[in-house]
Amino acid sequence: MSTTADHTPESVNGPDPEGPHVVNSTPDPSTNTPADATVNATGDGAVNTATDTAVTRAGNVVPIRPDTARTPEEIPEQDRPAADDAAEPGTVVRLVDPPATKATWWESAGNATARPLVARWLTSAEEFKSRARFLVRYAAHTFAFHALRVPVYVPTAFLRSFGATGRLVARLRAWVFDAESHPVRMNARDRSDAELYMKLREIRNETVRRRMGPVMVGVVVLLAIVYLCITFVTPFWNWTGLVVAMTLVGWWGAPADKPVAGRAVDSVKTPKLTSSMIEDALCSLGIGGLNQAYAKGKRIEFPNPIARDGDGWRADVDLPLGVTAGDIIAKRDELSSALRRQIGCVWPEGDAKVHEGRLVLWVGDVDMSKAKQKPWPLAKPGATVDLFKAQPFGTDQRGRWVPITLMFASMVIGAVPRMGKTVTLRELLLIAALDPRAVLYAYDLKGTGDLSPLSQCAHGYGVGDDPEDIERMVVEMRELREEMRRRTKVIRNLPESVCPDNKVTPELAARKDLRLAPIVVGVDECQVWFEHPEHGEELEEICTDLVKRGPALGITLILATQRPDAKSLPTGISANAILRFCLKVMGQQANDMVLGTSQYKSGVRATMFARSDRGIGYLAGEGDDAQIVRSVYKDATDAKKIAAGARARREALGNITGYAAGEAVDVETARLDPLADTIAVFQRGEDKLWSDAIVTRLAELRPGQYRGWTAQNLATALKPYGVKPKQVWSTDPDTGKGANRNGYTRDALTTAKNNRA
Numbered sequence: 119m120s121t122t123a124d125h126t127p128e129s130v131n132g133p134d135p136e137g138p139h140v141v142n143s144t145p146d147p148s149t150n151t152p153a154d155a156t157v158n159a160t161g162d163g164a165v166n167t168a169t170d171t172a173v174t175r176a177g178n179v180v181p182i183r184p185d186t187a188r189t190p191e192e193i194p195e196q197d198r199p200a201a202d203d204a205a206e207p208g209t210v211v212r213l214v215d216p217p218a219t220k221a222t223w224w225e226s227a228g229n230a231t232a233r234p235l236v237a238r239w240l241t242s243a244e245e246f247k248s249r250a251r252f253l254v255r256y257a258a259h260t261f262a263f264h265a266l267r268v269p270v271y272v273p274t275a276f277l278r279s280f281g282a283t284g285r286l287v288a289r290l291r292a293w294v295f296d297a298e299s300h301p302v303r304m305n306a307r308d309r310s311d312a313e314l315y316m317k318l319r320e321i322r323n324e325t326v327r328r329r330m331g332p333v334m335v336g337v338v339v340l341l342a343i344v345y346l347c348i349t350f351v352t353p354f355w356n357w358t359g360l361v362v363a364m365t366l367v368g369w370w371g372a373p374a375d376k377p378v379a380g381r382a383v384d385s386v387k388t389p390k391l392t393s394s395m396i397e398d399a400l401c402s403l404g405i406g407g408l409n410q411a412y413a414k415g416k417r418i419e420f421p422n423p424i425a426r427d428g429d430g431w432r433a434d435v436d437l438p439l440g441v442t443a444g445d446i447i448a449k450r451d452e453l454s455s456a457l458r459r460q461i462g463c464v465w466p467e468g469d470a471k472v473h474e475g476r477l478v479l480w481v482g483d484v485d486m487s488k489a490k491q492k493p494w495p496l497a498k499p500g501a502t503v504d505l506f507k508a509q510p511f512g513t514d515q516r517g518r519w520v521p522i523t524l525m526f527a528s529m530v531i532g533a534v535p536r537m538g539k540t541v542t543l544r545e546l547l548l549i550a551a552l553d554p555r556a557v558l559y560a561y562d563l564k565g566t567g568d569l570s571p572l573s574q575c576a577h578g579y580g581v582g583d584d585p586e587d588i589e590r591m592v593v594e595m596r597e598l599r600e601e602m603r604r605r606t607k608v609i610r611n612l613p614e615s616v617c618p619d620n621k622v623t624p625e626l627a628a629r630k631d632l633r634l635a636p637i638v639v640g641v642d643e644c645q646v647w648f649e650h651p652e653h654g655e656e657l658e659e660i661c662t663d664l665v666k667r668g669p670a671l672g673i674t675l676i677l678a679t680q681r682p683d684a685k686s687l688p689t690g691i692s693a694n695a696i697l698r699f700c701l702k703v704m705g706q707q708a709n710d711m712v713l714g715t716s717q718y719k720s721g722v723r724a725t726m727f728a729r730s731d732r733g734i735g736y737l738a739g740e741g742d743d744a745q746i747v748r749s750v751y752k753d754a755t756d757a758k759k760i761a762a763g764a765r766a767r768r769e770a771l772g773n774i775t776g777y778a779a780g781e782a783v784d785v786e787t788a789r790l791d792p793l794a795d796t797i798a799v800f801q802r803g804e805d806k807l808w809s810d811a812i813v814t815r816l817a818e819l820r821p822g823q824y825r826g827w828t829a830q831n832l833a834t835a836l837k838p839y840g841v842k843p844k845q846v847w848s849t850d851p852d853t854g855k856g857a858n859r860n861g862y863t864r865d866a867l868t869t870a871k872n873n874r875a
C-alpha cells in the first residue's frame with residue numbers, strides 16, 4: 119500500500135506529451151484495489167482534478183476520480199470500497215497521507231540557491247585571465263597563420279578575379295534587366311494571355327529604367343576614375359592599384375565553397391547536453407529500478423537547469439525513487455556510449471548531501487585525460503612553497519586548480535599498476551622540496567629510480583629492496599621515530615602562550631633552535647616494507663606511529679601502493695590517514711581501503727575510472743567532499759629541473775643535509791641485534807626475566823636504539839626468531855615480591871640464537 123503521493127512534477131523537459139501522470143489508471147486489479155484508492159485519496163490534487171477518464175499507455179480507457187478528497191465522504195461513491203472489501207461496520211477509515219499543502223513563496227525561495235549576479239569570468243580573476251590568455255593566443259595564431267600564407271593568397275585571388283569579375287557583371291546584368299521576372303512573363307506569353315503579358319512587360323520596363331540610372335552613374339564614375347588615374351598617376355601606381363583591385367575582387371568574389379583563405383583553427387563544436395539526451399541515456403543503462411519507474415510513467419527530474427560549467431555541461435538529476443547515483447556511476451562506460459561522448463568526457467558523481475538519488479552529471483567538451491592542463495604554477499623558476507599553506511595539486515574536470523595542504527596530514531595513494539601513483543608521489547615530494555625548510559625522505563621501493571630527481575634535495579633517499587637498502591631505510595625510520603619523540607617533548611615543554619594547540623605552527627617551524635621544520639616522507643610501493651619478513655612489523659609499527667602522531671608534530675608520511683589491501687596498507691595506517699588519493703582500483707574493498715570506509719556506498723567510486731584515465735583520481739580529505747582531480751605530470755627531466763631549483767634555494771638557506779650532502783648512513787653501528795642484546799642483559803644467575811625488566815635494561819645498554827621500547831616492541835623484535843613471551847616467575851627488585859608476568863627464559867633465547875647460527 120503506497121503512502122506517498124504518486125504524482126511526479128513535470129521536469130524541465132516540459133510537460134509529459136501523454137498528458138498528466140495518470141497514476142491510478144493501471145488496469146491491473148492487483149495494484150489498483152479500492153482499498154488503495156482510499157489510502158491515496160489525499161494525494162496532491164493538482165494533477166488529477168477534473169479528469170474523469172484517461173487513456174492508459176496500453177490504450178484502455180479507465181475511470182479516474184479526482185484526487186482532491188480530504189475525507190472518506192468526499193470520495194465519489196463509485197470509488198469507495200465495496201461493501202465486502204470494506205472494513206467492519208463501525209470502523210473509521212483513516213487517511214494516512216498528509217493533507218496537501220502548498221509551500222509558501224518564502225519556503226521555496228528561502229532555500230533556493232542564488233545564481234551569480236554577474237558571469238563568473240567577470241568575478242574570478244583566474245577565469246578572466248584564462249579567457250584573456252585564450253583570446254590573445256587565438257588572435258596571434260590566426261594572424262601568424264594568414265600572414266604566412268599571404269604569398270599564396272595574393273596570386274590565387276588575382277587569378278580568380280577574372281572569373282569573379284565575369285560573375286559580378288552577369289549578376290549585375292541580371293539584376294538590371296530583371297531576369298527574375300523572365301519565367302513569369304514567358305509563362306503569360308505561352309498561355310497567350312496578352313493582357314497579363316503586357317502588364318508584366320510594363321512593370322519590367324519600369325524596373326529596368328529605375329535600375330539602369332544608378333548603374334550608368336556608377337559606370338561613368340568608374341570611367342572618370344580610370345581617366346584621372348591614367349592622366350595624373352604614374353604607371354607603377356596604376357598597375358599596383360589595378361592588381362590590388364583585382365585581388366580584392368578575386369577575394370570577395372570567390373565562390374562560398376572555395377574561399378581563398380582557409381581556416382586558421384578547426385573548432386570542434388560539441389553538441390549541447392539536453393534533458394532528453396540524458397533521459398534516453400539513463401534509460402538505456404538497463405537499471406531495473408529506473409526502467410520500472412519509467413514504465414509506470416514516472417520521470418527523472420532536473421532540479422536545476424542544465425547549464426555550462428567550465429568547459430562542459432552540468433546537469434543535476436533527481437533519479438526515480440530507489441535508484442541511487444551509485445547505480446549510474448557503476449555504469450559510466452555504458453553512459454558515455456549512450457551519450458555518444460568519449461568516456462573521459464563523462465563524469466557522473468553523487469551528491470549525498472542532498473540525497474542518495476541526486477546525480478551530478480558533468481559532461482566535458484574534451485576528454486579530461488587528454489585536455490591540456492594549465493601550466494603548474496610551481497614549475498616556474500624561482501617558485502617557493504610554504505607547506506603550511508595549500509598548494510596547487512591538480513586540476514578538476516573544469517580545469518580549475520585543486521589545492522592540497524600537506525601539513526598536519528598523512529596521505530595514502532592507491533591504484534592498480536600504471537595509473538600514475540609514482541608520478542603523483544613525485545609531484546607531492548617536489549612540492550615538499552620547494553619549501554626550503556622541509557626535510558625530505560624519498561623511498562622508491564619499486565627500484566626504477568622514479569624518485570631520483572628528488573635525491574639532490576633529500577635528507578634520506580633509498581631505491582630498491584635489496585637487504586642492505588631496506589636495512590638503511592629501517593635505520594632512517596628509527597631515527598625518524600626518535601625525532602618524533604624529541605618533538606613531542608619540545609612541544610610539551612613549550613609555554614601555552616607560544617604553543618596553545620600543542621602542535622607545530624609556522625612560527626615554531628621557523629625557529630631554528632627548536633628544529634621543528636616540516637618533515638615529509640614519501641614511500642612508493644610501501645607494501646614492500648610492510649610485507650618484509652624481517653623488518654615488516656617494525657616498519658609497520660613506526661609508520662603507524664608516524665601516521666597517528668606525526669601530523670601534529672610536523673611530520674607528513676605519504677604512502678603509495680598498487681595493492682591496497684589490509685596487508686599492503688595496514689588498517690592502523692589506512693584508517694588514520696587524512697589525505698587520500700585513489701586512482702583506478704578494481705573493487706569496493708580497495709576503494710574503501712584508500713578512500714575511507716563507506717565511500718563506495720556514498721558514490722565515491724574510483725572503480726569507474728577507465729584505464730586511459732591516467733593520473734585521474736578521487737582526492738579525499740582536502741575540503742568536505744571527495745573530488746575528481748588530475749595530478750600534474752612532470753617527467754623525470756622536468757622534475758630534475760624543478761628539484762635543481764629547489765636545491766639552489768636550500769643551499770642558500772644552508773639546508774642540504776643527509777643523502778643530498780653526501781652523508782652515508784652508518785648501518786653497522788645502528789644495526790640492532792635484539793636477540794643478542796636481550797641475552798646480554800641477563801645477569802649471572804638469572805634464568806628468567808620479565809619483559810619490562812628487559813626493556814629497561816636494553817634502554818640502558820643502547821639508549822639510542824632501545825629508548826622508549828615497550829614489552830610489545832620487544833615481542834615484535836623477537837618474533838622473527840621464534841621466541842614468544844610467556845609467564846615467568848621473577849622477583850620485583852624494588853618490593854622484593856615474586857610474581858608471574860610476561861617474560862623470557864634464557865634457555866629459549868639461547869636456543870633461538872643457536873638455531874639462527
Ligand SMILES: Nc1ncnc2c1ncn2[C@@H]1O[C@H](COP(=O)(O)OP(=O)(O)OP(=O)(O)O)[C@@H](O)[C@H]1O
Pocket residue numbers: 533534535536537538539540541542564680732733734748749750751
Ligand atoms: N597526471 C598525469 N597525467 C597524464 N599522464 C599521467 C599522469 N600520471 C601518470 N601518467 C602516465 O601514466 C604512466 C604511469 O605512471 P606511474 O609510473 O606513476 O604509474 P604507477 O601507478 O606508479 O605504476 P606502477 O604501479 O607500475 O608503479 C606515466 O608514465 C604517464 O605516462
